Each structure stands twice: as C-alpha cells, then as structure tokens.
Amino acid sequence: MNILIVNWQDRLNPFAGGAEVHLHEIFGRIASWGHKVTLLASGFPGAKKIEIVDGINILRKGTRNDFNFFVPLTVKEIVRKEEIDILVEDLNKIPFFTPLFMKIPTIVILLHRFGRSIFKETILPFAIYVYVTESLVPFIYKNIPFDVISESTKEDIVMSGIPEERISIHYCGIDIDRYNRGKRNKIPFLVTFMGRIKRYKSIEHLLYAVPSLIKEFPLLKVMVVGDGDDLPHLKKVAASLKILDRINFTGFVSEDEKVRILQESEIVVNTSSKEGWGLTVIESNACGTPVVAADSPGLRDSVKDGFNGILYPYGDIEALSSSISRLLKRPELLKKMQTDAIEWSKKFDWDRSAKGILELLTKRISCEI
Structure with missing residues (x-):
C-alpha cells in the first residue's frame, strides 16, 4: 500500500504535540509492516526538506504560516509521481479541503475539533477563520470516513453533521518500553x-x-x-x-x-x-x-x-x-x-490501533466503506 498523509507538522517540529505523536506512532508501525508512507508537512528552522523519520518519508514545504497554500499542487504532484493508493488528511487545526482537488480514496484522522474553544486560543479574526472553516467540514467531507480517538470527539463531530456510520474510533496507545514506573522515587509534593x-x-x-x-x-x-x-x-x-x-x-x-x-x-x-x-x-x-x-x-x-x-x-x-x-x-x-x-x-496499545487503522485504509481502497 502506498499512503500519502497531509498534516501541518511532523514529530520533529518544535511545535509538535499529541497529533504528531499519534501520527508517527500509528504510521511508523504501518511503515514497518512493509507499506510505503509519505508525510507532507510544513518546514521549520533547521529542518531538512526531505527526511526519513520512524520509517516515514517526510517532505516539508513552506512554514506553519503558509503551508496550506503549498498543499494542493504538491499533493497532486506526489499522487501523480508516486502512484498513491490512499490519501490521509490529518485534520489538525485548519482543514486542507482535499476532496475539492483530489479524487482518490481518502480518510480523515481527527483528534478533536476546536469549535468555540478556538476563541480562547487566538485573536478574533483568526478564530473566526478557523471556526468558519471547521463549519464547512461536514459538507466538503460528507462522503469521507473519519477516524477519531475518543467517544467525546465522535459525539462532537456527529453533532457538527458528520454521519455516525462514517466514524471509527481507535484509541491512542502507550510505549511501555519508554513510559513506565522505572526506579526513580517520587518527589514529595x-x-x-x-x-x-x-x-x-x-x-x-x-x-x-x-x-x-x-x-x-x-x-x-x-x-x-x-x-x-x-x-x-x-x-x-x-x-x-x-x-x-x-x-x-x-x-x-x-x-x-x-x-x-x-x-x-x-x-x-x-x-x-x-x-x-x-x-x-x-x-x-x-x-x-x-x-x-x-x-x-x-x-x-x-x-x-x-x-x-x-x-x-x-x-x-x-x-x-x-x-x-x-x-x-x-x-x-x-x-x-x-x-x-x-x-x-496497560489497556491502550499502539499496535492494536495501528492494525485497526490499516484495516480501515484497506477497506477504503477496496470501496467497502
């Protein structure tokens, strides 16, 4: 399977957060299972234009401020040259509206919508911009399957207008080799x-x-x-x-x-x-x-x-x-x-979630969903 992901950032970006951890944990595993994974993301100071991280081929264009303007032409070019089987839009912050310019099998991964909480985050003009673009998602992505990470996010996007039958849930996992109790003592208070x-x-x-x-x-x-x-x-x-x-x-x-x-x-x-x-x-x-x-x-x-x-x-x-x-x-x-x-x-396992998302991609390519 040849997979193209579009996300604002990759894991090495200084502004990376939970969305980037989730992306790399899931698709790093899928890449290790023999699938080709390419991630289109924004650049940052000191970053390489092309780099392999966690088995994922990262292609960086523009910056956080102008990355969305590079996406349409760059996605078309990658799809044409690399014979991409499926497009994954990691809908994190502002949507790229890929269904408007790409007609290939697509799924959306969504950790959470901002909704009205964006007005707590940024200045009014930008908050309005994000709020309006999010409100267009149910119309532009109406035939696209969504994968989310919690019941709360599922409930939220159902209320926004995404059909419940198009939503899957795969929880975040944990790397127990890294995150464990260890031998360090707790520091009181x-x-x-x-x-x-x-x-x-x-x-x-x-x-x-x-x-x-x-x-x-x-x-x-x-x-x-x-x-x-x-x-x-x-x-x-x-x-x-x-x-x-x-x-x-x-x-x-x-x-x-x-x-x-x-x-x-x-x-x-x-x-x-x-x-x-x-x-x-x-x-x-x-x-x-x-x-x-x-x-x-x-x-x-x-x-x-x-x-x-x-x-x-x-x-x-x-x-x-x-x-x-x-x-x-x-x-x-x-x-x-x-x-x-x-x-x-111990209930949360990246391998299990990655296998579930890989199955979702397979079904989308074969038009089962």
Whole structure:
C-alpha cells in the first residue's frame, strides 16, 4: 500500500504535540509492516526538506504560516509521481479541503475539533477563520470516513453533521518500553502540568490554585513542562500571584527528560477546556502518576474518575485545589491511585490501533466503506 498523509507538522517540529505523536506512532508501525508512507508537512528552522523519520518519508514545504497554500499542487504532484493508493488528511487545526482537488480514496484522522474553544486560543479574526472553516467540514467531507480517538470527539463531530456510520474510533496507545514506573522515587509534593503551552489549555487555572495549596502544603513544588505561545502570559500570572519561586517553567524538554519528570511527579494536572483524548494522561499513568483533570471532552474519556485520577468541573479553581489536596494529604489513596493508573495505562496499545487503522485504509481502497 502506498499512503500519502497531509498534516501541518511532523514529530520533529518544535511545535509538535499529541497529533504528531499519534501520527508517527500509528504510521511508523504501518511503515514497518512493509507499506510505503509519505508525510507532507510544513518546514521549520533547521529542518531538512526531505527526511526519513520512524520509517516515514517526510517532505516539508513552506512554514506553519503558509503551508496550506503549498498543499494542493504538491499533493497532486506526489499522487501523480508516486502512484498513491490512499490519501490521509490529518485534520489538525485548519482543514486542507482535499476532496475539492483530489479524487482518490481518502480518510480523515481527527483528534478533536476546536469549535468555540478556538476563541480562547487566538485573536478574533483568526478564530473566526478557523471556526468558519471547521463549519464547512461536514459538507466538503460528507462522503469521507473519519477516524477519531475518543467517544467525546465522535459525539462532537456527529453533532457538527458528520454521519455516525462514517466514524471509527481507535484509541491512542502507550510505549511501555519508554513510559513506565522505572526506579526513580517520587518527589514529595511535586505537581506537574505537561503539554503544549496554549491558551485553550487554561494552565493559569493551576497557577491560581497554587497560593491556597502552599498554605496547606508548604513544600509544594509545581512544574510547567512544555513550550508554546501562552508561556509569557503564564509567567506574568505567576508573578502577579507572587509564586514565581514555586513554579519551574521548563520550556521544551527531551523525551527522556519528559519521562523522568512524569516518574518523579506525585500528581499531573490537566486543566484543558478540550482535548481529543489526553495522551499525557496515559503517559503519566504509565509512569505511575495519577492525573487531576478538568471534566472536559477528551479528558473525561482518558480519566476514569476515582481510579487513575480525579475529574473536577472545568474552570472551578476551588474544586481543582481540593482535588489536588485530597491526594496529597492522603498518602494511602495516592499510592493506590498510582498503582491503578499503571493498570489503566496497560489497556491502550499502539499496535492494536495501528492494525485497526490499516484495516480501515484497506477497506477504503477496496470501496467497502
């Protein structure tokens, strides 16, 4: 099978997030099973124009700001030269509307829609642009199968107008060789946020909870791990709350450092207003760390309340603080949840999901779906 994927970024891009991890984990496996996989993605400073990563042939064009203008002509050229069997559009952020200019078997992979949450993320003109383009998806992709990563995303796109019978679900997996409990000791009272630093993730909610938590737990330490355009804002919030000495803004970290931090944290917090799934939840769980998460789409799929973490009402700072406090002051509950978190993470397997998506591609090529 000869597969062409179009996504804004590849895994090596400094702005890569869960969508890129998902793409590489799935299609890296499919490539290792003997299929040819090409990924068309945007370039970034220092990036090679052509590179093989995880067995995937990456072709980079343009930048994050103009990549979509390169897509139509480049896709047509690749399809013509490489005899592509199927096109996969990873619908991440702004759609490319490939059905308008390509008439080959196509599927869409969608982690989550922004919907109205885009207005929390960016300036009004761009938010309107994203919102409008997303609203066109049910019409332009009406005959295209969708693959999503959670029940929440499925419900969301059904409400937007995508027929339920055209939607499949394949969950994210976990690399247990990398993400595991290890031998490191937990650092007492270490609470961590890990992920891209974006406005819609509402990370300032964790910062607002810190002053009251410090009163209860004087040794509390907080790490905010990741990079993104909302980082300057978060540092200003921390300064205004006079908690800069308690917060470690790490910026971008390597995969090995990421695993170390998850293994040493007692609790990971996810405050996001919306996720496709919450891959960092399962990564944290595999490292023996429960997650306190907002009861938001995606997160309520990956967190089983009271088992591998605690859900609290999104935006409720007092409930967030209370949930963290509940675990920190009850060592026996924290320890049990750490054990349960590891068991929960074992349910999710990249190989199983990759095989399911490969079957989906095969059925699409043979016109079974």
